[in-house]
Amino acid sequence: MSSELHDILQEQSENISSINREAEEESKGTQFLSFDVGGEEFAVNILSVQEIRGWDNPTFLPNAPVYIKGVLNLRGTIVPVMDLRNRFSFKNAQYSDTTVVVILKTKNGEKERLMGCVVDGVSDVFNFQESNISEVPDYGSGIDSRFTAGVMTVDDHAVTLLELSNLLSLDLIKHPYTGASHG
Amino acid sequence: MEIDLSQFHAVFFEESFEGLDVMEQELLNLEEDTDLENVNTIFRAAHSIKGGSATFGFNQVAEFTHVMETLLDEMREGKREITREIIDLLLKSVDCLRGMLNKLQDGDDVNNDYVELVDYFNQLLSNESSDDKQNTPNQNSEEPLSVSNKDDDNSNGGYSIKFVPENYILQTGNEPVRMFKELEGLGTLTVKADLTKVPNFVELDPELCFVSWDMQLDSQESEADIRAVFEWVDDDCLLEVKQLNNSSSNESEKTSDNAKATVSEINSEASTQTKAQTEPLVADSKKLVPIKKEKEAVKSTNKSTSSASIRVGIDKVDTLIDLVGELVITQSMLGELGENFDVSKLEQLVAGLRELESNTRELQESVMRIRMLPIGFVFNRMPRMVRDLSAQLGKNIDLIIKGEDTELDKTVMEQIGDPLTHLVRNAIDHGIESNQQRADNNKQGVGKITLDAYHQGGNIIIEIEDNGGGINPDIIYAKAVEKGLIEEGVEIPEEQIIGLIMEPGFSTAEVVSDVSGRGVGLDVVKRNINNLGGSVDISSVVGRGTKFTIRLPLTLAILDGQLIRCANEIYVIPLASIVESIPLAGIKLTKIAGNMPVYKNGNEYIPIVDLRDEFDIKTEKQSTNEGLIAIVEGENRKIAIKIDELLGQQQVVIKSLESHYKCIQGVSGATILGDGRVSLILDIVGLSRRSADRATAVREKVA
Secondary structure, X not given: OHHHHHHHHXXXXXXHHHHHHHHHHHOOOEEEEEEEEOOEEEEEEHHHEEEEEEOOOOEOOOOOOOOEEEEEEEOOEXXXXXXXXXXXXXXXXXXXXXXXXXXEEEEEOOEEEEEEEEEOEEEEEEEEOHHHOEOOOOOOOOOOHHHEEEEEEEOOEEEEEEOHHHHOOHHHOXXXXXXXXXX | OOOOHHHHHHHHHHHHHHXXXXXXXXXXXXXXXXXXXHHXXXXXXXXXXXXXXXXXXXXXXXXXXXXXXXXXXXXXXXXXXXXXXXXXXXXXXXHHHHHHHHHHHXXXXXXXXXXXXXXXXXXXXXXXXXXXXXHOOOOOOOOOOOHHHHHHHHHHOEEEXXXXXXXXXXXXXXXXXXXXXXXXXXXXXXXXXXXXXXXXXXXXOXXXXXXEEEEEEEEOOOHHHHHHHOHHHHHHEEEEEEEOOOOOHHHXXXXXXXXXXXXXXXXXXXXXXXXXXXXXXXXXXXXXXXHHHHHHHHHHHHHHHHOOOOOOOHHHHHHXXXXXXXXXXXXXXXXXXXXXXXXXXXXXXXXXXXXXHHXXXXXXXXXXXXXXXXXXXXXXXXXXXXXXXXXHHOOOEEEEEOOOOOEEEHHHHHHHHHHHHHHHHHHHHHHOOOHHHHHHOOOOXXXXXXXXXXXXXXXXXXXXXXXXXXXXXXXXXXXXXXXXXXXXXXXXXXXXXXXXXXXXXXXXXXXXXXXXXXXXXXXXXXXXXXXXXXXXXXXXXXXXXXXXXXXXXXXXXXXXXXXXXXOOEEEEEEHHHEEEEEEHHHOOEEEEOOOEEEEEEOOEEEEEEEHHHHOOOOOOOOOOOOOEEEXXXXXXXXXXXXXXXXXXXXXXXXXXXXXXXXXXOOEEEEEEOOOOOEXXXXXXXXXXXXXXXXXXXXXXXXX
């Protein structure tokens, strides 16, 4: 009985140390979260991710552009939701079981703002040296070049790093009737 | 021990400003009724400001209040007649102190404005002292002012001593009689023995002392000297030595010292200055009024950004604690129920949940009540302003304040102060006619301005009424045509014409005075009030007066809402704005002016807003006679919103849409419903405006 327990403990401690080794190896560089949008892989710095939620129909916002799906309740805070597939002009945005909303935050001056981003699924968390990020070839991409910050090659495939300050910028969201509501 | 005094600064400033408000108010009361109690109140307020500022090292403030106090002291003792000049001077001093404290609060240095006033005070005091000399020649010329000083000496002489020895005092070899003899050597002594504790003779232990003594000692000696007599028995008795003065000995000593200091100061100045100086001072003070006012306005805006604390009555806090206690009990009850639940306990669970609901609701209400303050805080600014302005304009005006206990949210109150001040100024300047005009029009009595506040539904109503000349719609109409706001010949109902005076760029005053009439103002008032979610109505009768009615929500954080469904969306309409709702099936919709759908209600045509079109809600078209219309009103404009279903009414907590997104015209915010979903709150005014704009745009496109 006790020797059995001992073996299990032994095994587990080996596992833990191997995890630690892995973590040590990966601790070089910055951590990124990658997700799938319309079959392509995109990434954001993991520190800008507030949380990940399952997809649920948000509350419709009047006259919103097609990529603004509405607002959701994040424990009492009203957070707008943007569908990245619409934002990047991808066709056939479907909502499935793996569709998730990644709540991203940006700092705008002193104020921190939140925005939910609809993606087809979360892929991976990986480390990458920021110095190895290459520029996005400026070559007639369907995505507004202001939204991308660079390309990373992870395990032989390309991951596009998103420029959140522009992607989430309210100035770039065209919403009619946003004049002063009072006055 | 070093104590960081700066941590108490905020409290000091808060209390001092309160003290200044009290002083101002009492000074104004003093004008009508020279009650000594008023003077005492003012004196006390000034005294605590003096004490506080000296403690915190704001010496200029202390110095200044000290001079004020000297004058007040004379008033208190009836040595100085209370005249309008003196009240003017004291009011100016209150302003000056407020300025100094504001500067100190912002961390700036005090400038030397106050020195001027101190000089005036000194002149006034020295004049009086020379008068004193004439009136009472027998008085010692060295100290014409220091009657208070002498009083102090007299009262210094009396001590009341209570001596209660432990019963074993005699066994320690101490003899009370000897001590009394020693005391007698210090002054005249009266001793009274208290025999109430002495037991029956049978139970009496002759070696114990059961007697205690009350003594009155008339003496010039200090308290320490008296205590020295009892030095040997200090630990074996209860000893109280009290001065027979009304206030504490320290205080009176301080005042007398200070008084002496000023006396010498005054005397030196009296030799150089003559008493004819009081006249120019009064003239000056009048000239200064408008400038002072503007400064004040600037300051008050500074203040509103910095003040963040709130004073709450202890009863409100107690209620909260009680409620939280109940909540905890309910919670533990429910928790226990959940531990081992079976269906038989269902009824108990339902009852528990009901209790939880009522607890929560009460708790919410009490928390909101903490933010509520009586509107008197704002109203109390007015008497001073009315007094100064009416004097400046040469009008006789009475101000009547009612309903000052009506409570409203602190945020609302902070923002209503300036618009209200503006409206009262306006009433004084334009509303009430000049004395001459009133006489010409055979109007009886003085001008009267009435401020009133009361609750009505979920709103607070504030009324500003004057019995002045009223607003002549013909003049407004002509002016509006002249300014190009309306076209000549267009028929407009009278109340709408009067409403035009709140449009930007509209001033009907013939002459721009420095009080008002620049045409900025009423529109700002209106905008501020609208920003608070309120509205202003004007009613006026030519020759009889004008009444402004301000309607404000009680709080900005919670709203009584009507939930409605349109397509699959649920919206909240502020309950206060709903006039009525009518099923579409029973009414006939008309189209006028091209293709604008309207609902004809009596003589008025109310435009219909379909949220599906207005908000681009994607859904299949509904048939035209399904659902109903809700007639809503905002800023005197009615619109009918086409909706599918009326759902329940409930209080909703207003959340900002702007903190993470943009503000959308027609939507004032969002809230979270019971099921956790977000629902948008409709902004009626914005909605009616944008639908009107949209209609115009469509028309232009067609044209």
